[in-house]
Amino acid sequence: xxxxxxxxxxxxxxxxxxxxxxxxxxxxxxxxxxxxxxxxxxxxxxxxxxxxxxxxxxxxxxxxxxxxxxxxxxxxxxxxxxxxxxxxxxxxxxxxxxxxxxxxxxxxxxxxxxxxxxxxxxxxxxxxxxxxxxxxxxxxxxxxxxxxxxxxxxxxxxxxxxxxxxxxxxxxxxxxxxxxxxxxxxxxxxxxxxxxxxxxxxxxxxxxxxxxxxxxxxxxxxxxxxxxxxxxxxxxxxxxxxxxxxxxxxxxxxxxxxxxxxxxxxxxxxxxxxxxxxxxxxxxxxxxxxxxxxxxxxxxxxxxxxxxxxxxxxxxxxxxxxxxxxxxxxxxxxxxxxxxxxxxxxxxxxxxxxxxxxxxxxxxxxxxxxxxxxxxxxxxxxxxxxxxxxxxxxxxxxxxxxxxxxxxxxxxxxxxxxxxxxxxxxxxxxxxxxxxxxxxxxxxxxxxxxxxxxxxxxxxxxxxxxxxxxxxxxxxxxxxxxxxxxxxxxxxxxxxxxxxxxxxxxxxxxxxxxxxxxxxxxxxxxxxxxxxxxxxxxxxxxxxxxxxxxxxxxxxxxxxxxxxxxxxxxxxxxxxxxxxxxxxxxxxxxxxxxxxxxxxxxxxxxxxxxxxxxxxxxxxxxxxxxxxxxxxxxxxxxxxxxxxxxxxxxxxxxxxxxxxxxxxxxxxxxxxxxxxxxxxxxxxxxxxxxxxxxxxxxxxxxxxxxxxxxxxxxxxxxxxxxxxxxxxxxxxxxxxxxxxxxxxxxxxxxxxxxxxxxxxxxxxxxxxxxxxxxxxxxxxxxxxxxxxxxxxxxxxxxxxxxxxxxxxxxxxxxxxxxxxxxxxxxxxxxxxxxxxxxxxxxxxxxxxxxxxxxxxxxxxxxxxxxxxxxxxxxxxxxxxxxxxxxxxx
DNA sequence: CGTTAAACG
DNA sequence: GTGGACGTTTAACGT
Numbered sequence: 064x065x066x067x068x069x070x071x072x073x074x075x076x077x078x079x080x081x082x083x084x085x086x087x088x089x090x091x092x093x094x095x096x097x098x099x100x101x102x103x104x105x106x107x108x109x110x111x112x113x114x115x116x117x118x119x120x121x122x123x124x125x126x127x128x129x130x131x132x133x134x135x136x137x138x139x140x141x142x143x144x145x146x147x148x149x150x151x152x153x154x155x156x157x158x159x160x161x162x163x164x165x166x167x168x169x170x171x172x173x174x175x176x177x178x179x180x181x182x183x184x185x186x187x188x189x190x191x192x193x194x195x196x197x198x199x200x201x202x203x204x205x206x207x208x209x210x211x212x213x214x215x216x217x218x219x220x221x222x223x224x225x226x227x228x229x230x231x232x233x234x235x236x237x238x239x240x241x242x243x244x245x246x247x248x249x250x251x252x253x254x255x256x257x258x259x260x261x262x263x264x265x266x267x268x269x270x271x272x273x274x275x276x277x278x279x280x281x282x283x284x285x286x287x288x289x290x291x292x293x294x295x296x297x298x299x300x301x302x303x304x305x306x307x308x309x310x311x312x313x314x315x316x317x318x319x320x321x322x323x324x325x326x327x328x329x330x331x332x333x334x335x336x337x338x339x340x341x342x343x344x345x346x347x348x349x350x351x352x353x354x355x356x357x358x359x360x361x362x363x364x365x366x367x368x369x370x371x372x373x374x375x376x377x378x379x380x381x382x383x384x385x386x387x388x389x390x391x392x393x394x395x396x397x398x399x400x401x402x403x404x405x406x407x408x409x410x411x412x413x414x415x416x417x418x419x420x421x422x423x424x425x426x427x428x429x430x431x432x433x434x435x436x437x438x439x440x441x442x443x444x445x446x447x448x449x450x451x452x453x454x455x456x457x458x459x460x461x462x463x464x465x466x467x468x469x470x471x472x473x474x475x476x477x478x479x480x481x482x483x484x485x486x487x488x489x490x491x492x493x494x495x496x497x498x499x500x501x502x503x504x505x506x507x508x509x510x511x512x513x514x515x516x517x518x519x520x521x522x523x524x525x526x527x528x529x530x531x532x533x534x535x536x537x538x539x540x541x542x543x544x545x546x547x548x549x550x551x552x553x554x555x556x557x558x559x560x561x562x563x564x565x566x567x568x569x570x571x572x573x574x575x576x577x578x579x580x581x582x583x584x585x586x587x588x589x590x591x592x593x594x595x596x597x598x599x600x601x602x603x604x605x606x607x608x609x610x611x612x613x614x615x616x617x618x619x620x621x622x623x624x625x626x627x628x629x630x631x632x633x634x635x636x637x638x639x640x641x642x643x644x645x646x647x648x649x650x651x652x653x654x655x656x657x658x659x660x661x662x663x664x665x666x667x668x669x670x671x672x673x674x675x676x677x678x679x680x681x682x683x684x685x686x687x688x689x690x691x692x693x694x695x696x697x698x699x700x701x702x703x704x705x706x707x708x709x710x711x712x713x714x715x716x717x718x719x720x721x722x723x724x725x726x727x728x729x730x731x732x733x734x735x736x737x738x739x740x741x742x743x744x745x746x747x748x749x750x751x752x753x754x755x756x757x758x759x760x761x762x763x764x765x766x767x768x769x770x771x772x773x774x775x776x777x778x779x780x781x782x783x784x785x786x787x788x789x790x791x792x793x794x795x796x797x798x799x800x801x802x803x804x805x806x807x808x809x810x811x812x813x814x815x816x817x818x819x820x821x822x823x824x825x826x827x828x829x830x831x832x833x834x835x836x837x838x839x840x841x842x843x844x845x846x847x848x849x850x851x852x853x854x855x856x857x858x859x860x861x862x863x864x865x866x867x868x869x870x871x872x873x874x875x876x877x878x879x880x881x882x883x884x885x886x887x888x889x890x891x892x893x894x895x896x897x898x899x900x901x902x903x904x905x906x907x908x909x910x911x912x913x914x915x916x917x918x919x920x921x922x923x924x925x926x927x928x929x930x931x932x933x934x935x936x937x938x939x940x941x942x943x944x945x946x947x948x949x950x951x952x
Numbered sequence: 953c954g955t956t957a958a959a960c961g
Numbered sequence: 962g963t964g965g966a967c968g969t970t971t972a973a974c975g976t
Binding site for chain 1: 964965975
Binding site for chain 1: 955956957958959960961
């Protein structure tokens with residue numbers, strides 16, 4: 064049997080655009096709408112198995128509706144260029160799929176679809192209409208089902224006439240009456256002002272149609288009667304505008320719309336161009352050749368590379384002149400964790416010539432000269448991810464110094480949120496030859512295999528050459544963006560400092576952790592037993608799904624919040640449920656202890672190096688959008704501290720030498736001090752200049768009371784307001800945090816802004832600046848782009864606005880502690896101190912210190928931290944020490 | 953491999 | 962009236 068699927072192309076592309084995060088391929092082409100459209104299309108084809116498919120588009124020009132009403136669609140915001148550039152791409156892709164598309168000048172997509180559904184009704188063929196536009200519900204009939212996208216585009220609601228009756232109490236034909244009364248802001252259909260969905264439905268249930276409502280205005284009362292009578296004509300016209308024209312002269316025949324499936328090779332070519340990797344895999348197209356040879360360019364280019372693969376025997380070929388001509392290097396360190404990475408080899412690129420040294424040769428006697436060159440800090444080196452390279456090499460006994468330019472680090476500064484930071488993505492961005500993906504050369508996961516030497520050499524050569532060419536572009540871009548100091552004086556030197564800290568590692572006392580672990584095991588077992596007793600059965604407490612069934616289905620506790628897959632059982636919800644049932648407290652305790660056991664006892668034990676008893680984290684300098692560091696393998700930036708049970712984990716972090724101490728120094732209120740500086744707010748500045756307790760000060764101003772009238776609860780609320788301010792405040796967020804109503808939260812915020820007028824001005828100004836420039840910056844000119852600040856989607860736009868407020872604050876704080884780290888490293892060196900900097904936790908630095916340096920370090924560390932950058936308010940760092948990290952409080 | 957929850961600043 | 966706090970990583974579950 065035939066089954067037709069008619070898709071409203073413009074509507075779905077629009078929905079997809081606003082539902083998907085911004086996505087670009089490495090050529091900078093936006094692809095999110097196309098991607099969203101495609102995933103939806105694939106799902107629908109699979110689910111519906113249509114015999115015919117048509118995608119209808121609006122034909123850009125004026126539609127005949129303008130003849131009646133000048134403003135039709137006039138109120139709609141212009142299509143953003145990021146979306147319009149995707150329409151041609153989408154149309155090409157549909158062609159690759161073998162799917163028919165129509166557009167007809169003078170008509171919109173819904174007119175075309177309306178006409179085809181009329182024909183479907185006449186011939187009785189089953190049809191599914193897919194759109195994001197509720198207007199189209201008017202087309203539903205015995206044979207025609209209308210699918211409306213929900214929650215972005217991830218799901219659709221299917222509407223038959225029965226479903227429409229259930230939901231609205233209307234027939235499909237009455238949908239136009241509904242629009243006639245309530246209007247539609249997005250289509251600039253006026254309707255009757257003040258009449259929304261609720262009122263319109265009420266009137267239609269009573270009278271049946273716009274005409275009948277207008278004929279019976281005497282039965283309405285008060286304001287509503289007045290409004291309806293004065294806007295009679297609007298209602299009639301609105302209804303006309305909302306009515307889909309179903310007599311479009313269509314010439315194309317049914318054959319064109321028949322869907323016969325796609326050609327694998329054509330589609331894989333199209334997906335490759337768009338870099339839809341996940342879709343290639345999903346459709347199992349990875350093995351397909353692709354419509355056009357996109358490898359051709361790279362192959363042609365690499366043919367021009369003169370590759371010299373060096374063996375032990377001919378390492379002597381590497382003369383001083385050759386080394387002096389090297390412009391870039393590429394070190395292949397395989398594996399995610401550089402502390403355990405395999406080094407496959409190194410490529411050294413000069414203009415037009417690349418030397419490749421496989422790992423075996425690198426570690427041989429014959430490579431002494433090369434190793435000397437790599438270790439020479441006076442020799443400037445450009446590379447890709449030299450931080451990882453240097454760390455991986457250091458474990459192999461090879462020193463890499465003299466890094467002066469790293470294209471990964473530069474790419475991060477140029478756009479910290481860009482996801483495409485592979486060498487290939489960077490190469491394509493600057494119009495350079497493509498670099499094949501590592502996955503293609505080595506395979507992935509268990510299938511990882513080092514290819515024959517000549518293939519390896521080619522791959523490393525391409526990379527090294529690519530680095531050389533990318534660097535030239537980036538050097539100019541950094542200069543243009545005013546980021547030279549940020550790059551050359553902060554981030555690049557910091558990279559070395561981080562390597563040192565990572566290689567040094569921190570000692571973790573395994574015995575201490577194991578003792579803690581067995582205590583936890585006992586308590587967890589006890590809790591499990593008690594939980595099962597209350598539940599009347601055993602189940603997996605770690606499964607939110609099973610837990611939800613027990614709490615809400617079996618025990619009948621009230622549902623407070625839902626996730627997209629079921630009941631929410633997070634701590635927030637459980638805390639509200641605590642009064643209802645004893646089991647809830649037990650689950651909260653279980654969760655807490657289970658986290659400690661799995662992540663911090665077992666997880667940390669696995670990371671301890673047997674030989675040294677140390678853990679070596681890997682700080683990543685190119686991940687966080689704000690400029691912060693992140694920490695991995697293990698993450699040492701989230702070791703428990705807030706609750707005593709967890710805080711005990713810190714007892715296991717000890718100095719690596721007997722008699723030494725752990726010393727920790729943290730910035731006090733660095734983010735609010737930064738805010739005081741960049742907003743210039745006089746009250747906030749004054750508070751820090753006189754070293755007041757900032758939360759008490761905030762409470763005084765927000766509640767309008769003197770210092771001695773501020774109680775604990777007021778200070779707690781003020782503290783939450785301060786957090787909110789830093790995060791880019793919203794009344795909803797604050798209300799959630801404080802468990803108060805939105806109104807109350809809004810009142811707090813208003814009070815805050817009335818007291819700190821400079822802060823309000825900063826918040827307004829920075830959002831405006833972001834809209835103008837498209838990005839925000841920190842004090843050191845770190846940049847973050849916020850394209851969504853102009854989105855018409857409320858969610859996306861609001862998020863961007865909060866980010867605009869938060870990033871300069873969080874980012875400047877990150878700048879400051881990074882400055883302190885570089886200075887601290889330098890100071891320790893210059894003074895010949897034995898103390899070592901081990902960890903950074905966003906606003907805290909952790910050291911291990913010999914007894915005889917303790918007194919000095921107690922003053923030196925805060926001094927360096929406080930003088931890292933001069934602001935209009937003082938920076939303050941508190942210092943503590945002890946025999947382990949727990950005691951350094 | 954995506955979702956949920958929990959740990960940190 | 963919408964639907965949300967900012968930035969991360971790890972572990973476990975279940976499709």
